[in-house]
Amino acid sequence: MSPSNQFLILSRDESSEVAPVVDSNCACADTNSNLVLTQMARQPDRHLFKAATHTQRLGQDRHLAFNPLGDNGPVILNDAALALLNCFTQTDQVDILQAGVLDSNLQAAVDRLHALNLLELVGSQPRLQRGDTQTLIAWLHTTNACNLTCTYCYVDKSDDPMEEATGYAAVDAIFRSAVSNGFKAVKLKYAGGEATLNFALVMKLHAYALEKAQETGLGLKEVVLSNGVALTRPMLDFLRDEKITLMISIDGIGDGHDAQRIFANGRGSSHIVKRSIDRALTHGVSPHISITVTANNADEVAAAVGFALERNLLFNLNFYRENDTTLDPASLRAQDERLIAGIRQAFAIIEENLPEHSLLASLIDRANFGSPHETVCGAGDSYLVVDQNGSISRCQMEIERSVTDIFATDPLTEIRLHTGGFQNTSVEEKSGCRECDWRYWCAGGCPSLTYRATGRNDVKSPYCNVYKNLYPELLRLEGLRIIRAAEQEI
Numbered sequence: 001m002s003p004s005n006q007f008l009i010l011s012r013d014e015s016s017e018v019a020p021v022v023d024s025n026c027a028c029a030d031t032n033s034n035l036v037l038t039q040m041a042r043q044p045d046r047h048l049f050k051a052a053t054h055t056q057r058l059g060q061d062r063h064l065a066f067n068p069l070g071d072n073g074p075v076i077l078n079d080a081a082l083a084l085l086n087c088f089t090q091t092d093q094v095d096i097l098q099a100g101v102l103d104s105n106l107q108a109a110v111d112r113l114h115a116l117n118l119l120e121l122v123g124s125q126p127r128l129q130r131g132d133t134q135t136l137i138a139w140l141h142t143t144n145a146c147n148l149t150c151t152y153c154y155v156d157k158s159d160d161p162m163e164e165a166t167g168y169a170a171v172d173a174i175f176r177s178a179v180s181n182g183f184k185a186v187k188l189k190y191a192g193g194e195a196t197l198n199f200a201l202v203m204k205l206h207a208y209a210l211e212k213a214q215e216t217g218l219g220l221k222e223v224v225l226s227n228g229v230a231l232t233r234p235m236l237d238f239l240r241d242e243k244i245t246l247m248i249s250i251d252g253i254g255d256g257h258d259a260q261r262i263f264a265n266g267r268g269s270s271h272i273v274k275r276s277i278d279r280a281l282t283h284g285v286s287p288h289i290s291i292t293v294t295a296n297n298a299d300e301v302a303a304a305v306g307f308a309l310e311r312n313l314l315f316n317l318n319f320y321r322e323n324d325t326t327l328d329p330a331s332l333r334a335q336d337e338r339l340i341a342g343i344r345q346a347f348a349i350i351e352e353n354l355p356e357h358s359l360l361a362s363l364i365d366r367a368n369f370g371s372p373h374e375t376v377c378g379a380g381d382s383y384l385v386v387d388q389n390g391s392i393s394r395c396q397m398e399i400e401r402s403v404t405d406i407f408a409t410d411p412l413t414e415i416r417l418h419t420g421g422f423q424n425t426s427v428e429e430k431s432g433c434r435e436c437d438w439r440y441w442c443a444g445g446c447p448s449l450t451y452r453a454t455g456r457n458d459v460k461s462p463y464c465n466v467y468k469n470l471y472p473e474l475l476r477l478e479g480l481r482i483i484r485a486a487e488q489e490i
């Protein structure tokens with residue numbers, strides 16, 4: 001065995017953190033179905049074996065190892081560490097390693113590979129189990145009006161704002177359900193329509209939500225979802241001072257954005273949105289950028305990604321979801337090859353400008369490689385969508401199909417009991433997914449989209465082919481990012 005101090009084993013704990021989840025244009029609720037690994041502690045009489053692991057070479061003396069059934073994410077190994085890991089596929093080598101007294105560095109390397117789920121105890125059958133319920137997420141449809149007419153929008157717009165009394169009753173209902181169902185925090189998404197068109201209400205509901213959070217002892221997170229067209233300086237000052245996240249949609253730079261995010265007269269909004277983002281930065285607000293990929297901008301998303309990277313902004317790429325409101329829904333869905341090519345162009349830009357933050361949770365639609373989970377989002381479980389009239393539905397994509405309202409004793413329980421339409425089925429119950437290596441990171445894609453496309457809840461996503469092509473490349477990017485972060489610390 002080579003000298004043990006040659007082993008290099010890097011994981012996300014050396015790089016920085018948990019992958020940040022970025023609020024998206026689809027504004028999907030984060031899932032609460034996160035899984036944690038339960039595994040037996042080391043025992044001297046039980047041998048270790050290499051877990052079924054995805055590996056790829058990242059460069060000279062650097063490899064990526066990822067156990068899809070672990071909960072640790074990608075790990076970087078050098079040649080020696082990979083050779084050590086591979087020793088644990090061969091019984092004779094395992095016997096030698098485990099029979100002898102290992103020097104302390106070699107023992108430390110073995111322990112670390114075990115802690116990172118790349119080695120497992122024979123017969124221990126590590127299991128992913130559901131963690132605690134954490135955050136109840138709620139969409140507040142502060143207005144049904146918008147100053148843009150985006151080609152893929154799912155909102156059937158009108159001039160109706162949410163009235164103040166409705167807003168307060170909505171916040172009451174959200175906290176009521178959060179307390180009744182044991183959540184630790186509430187996340188409010190001020191949305192619409194365009195939330196900045198009813199910003200006075202956003203300010204009042206923020207103050208009221210702070211009171212409710214204090215009264216109930218729950219945590220509070222808030223985000224304003226905006227198209228960036230009518231953001232004023234006072235709004236930016238308010239968001240900065242109150243520590244409210246701002247999410248702005250941008251789908252390309254110039255033509256890519258203007259092909260789909262347009263005013264009623266057909267004019268594009270790109271120049272205004274770019275100006276708003278830069279103005280936000282000068283006001284101390286670092287907006288999250290949401291990029292929606294359709295057939296009209298698949299070749300342009302790389303430019304939007306470059307724009308976000310230049311400004312060190314968090315961003316995500318989400319795929320267009322067909323809906324009832326778009327005039328020609330099917331024509332907006334990019335063919336798989338085009339979508340893959342467009343995302344690969346974006347990945348090339350990222351590789352040249354690797355950010356400090358992890359991208360595991362935000363680069364491929366609803367996939368989140370930040371932590372394993374069994375449903376893709378909180379729809380039907382930990383998510384309330386309140387429209388401007390106080391009706392509540394399960395997902396913003398079906399805001400017209402309400403299940404209950406803000407006057408129910410516990411709206412979340414009614415949402416959970418609802419059985420019509422799409423069901424947010426566990427990935428373990430989806431045909432095609434249950435055997436898939438990527439299942440706990442992909443979770444099978446948006447259930448609403450799959451149901452719309454197939455009429456079924458128990459099958460994989462129509463975007464599956466795109467996902468499977470891109471997931472190894474996402475891991476590669478993260479591996480390169482971890483290596484670079486470690487090198488910068490030396």
Ligand code: SF4
Pocket residue numbers: 026027028029321366376377378379395396397445446447448449
């Ligand atoms: S059902 Fe689909 S559109 Fe709705 S919140 Fe979940 S992932 Fe998003």
Ligand code: SF4
Pocket residue numbers: 427432433434436437438439440442443444445460461463464465467468
């Ligand atoms: S949608 Fe495809 S990639 Fe995702 S878990 Fe299912 S089979 Fe795997």
